Amino acid sequence: EFKTGSLLLIVPKNWREPENDLLKKHEAWIYKKHSEITKALSGVKQKTLNRGRSEDAFKAYVRQHASKYFGELKVSARALRFRQMKSKWASCTSKMITINTLLRFLPARLINYVLYHEIVHLKERKHNKRFWHLVEKNFKNIQSKEKDLMSYWFLIQKKVRGVDMFTAKEKKNLIQAGGVVSTHFSI
Numbered sequence: 001e002f003k004t005g006s007l008l009l010i011v012p013k014n015w016r017e018p019e020n021d022l023l024k025k026h027e028a029w030i031y032k033k034h035s036e037i038t039k040a041l042s043g044v045k046q047k048t049l050n051r052g053r054s055e056d057a058f059k060a061y062v063r064q065h066a067s068k069y070f071g072e073l074k075v076s077a078r079a080l081r082f083r084q085m086k087s088k089w090a091s092c093t094s095k096m097i098t099i100n101t102l103l104r105f106l107p108a109r110l111i112n113y114v115l116y117h118e119i120v121h122l123k124e125r126k127h128n129k130r131f132w133h134l135v136e137k138n139f140k141n142i143q144s145k146e147k148d149l150m151s152y153w154f155l156i157q158k159k160v161r162g163v164d165m166f167t168a169k170e171k172k173n174l175i176q177a178g179g180v181v182s183t184h185f186s187i
Contacts, residue, residue: 054104073119081099083101084102099115110145113139113149116139
């Protein structure tokens with residue numbers, strides 16, 4: 001996991017390979033992610049959170065736009081759920097879309113993008129060429145939106161949640177789930 005600017009190495013209980021070998025094997029990915037996170041953190045200073053949108057207003061907004069997007073894409077979902085999520089903005093599984101309630105602090109253009117992205121998954125499960133083509137029909141400059149989402153993610157973790165992504169309790173839960181949590185490796 002590499003979500004806070006530090007690398008948290010999580011390996012299975014019976015992992016035999018030395019940590020340093022694993023880090024060396026994935027060194028290019030680690031540096032690429034570090035660079036992306038550094039850029040996202042520098043972008044936080046230009047971002048502000050929309051604290052004026054209530055959770056009820058946010059849910060109504062999302063439901064209204066979801067209905068519109070379902071019609072445009074000719075798809076339907078079994079359910080549209082809302083909950084505060086710890087590691088993603090939204091998800092789509094088995095025709096069920098879950099929206100992170102923390103999205104309410106973001107600009108409408110990013111809420112719309114995340115919602116549309118998830119609804120497109122009802123048509124195309126994987127992030128393949130067809131998927132991105134469908135998303136790009138409604139949303140241009142996807143890379144810029146993704147970078148903005150990453151910057152907002154770090155801003156929200158600090159300003160709204162007030163916690164790092166992995167608290168001591170979360171690390172304990174990871175260990176109990178069968179993973180071994182190594183130390184944080186800062187780059």
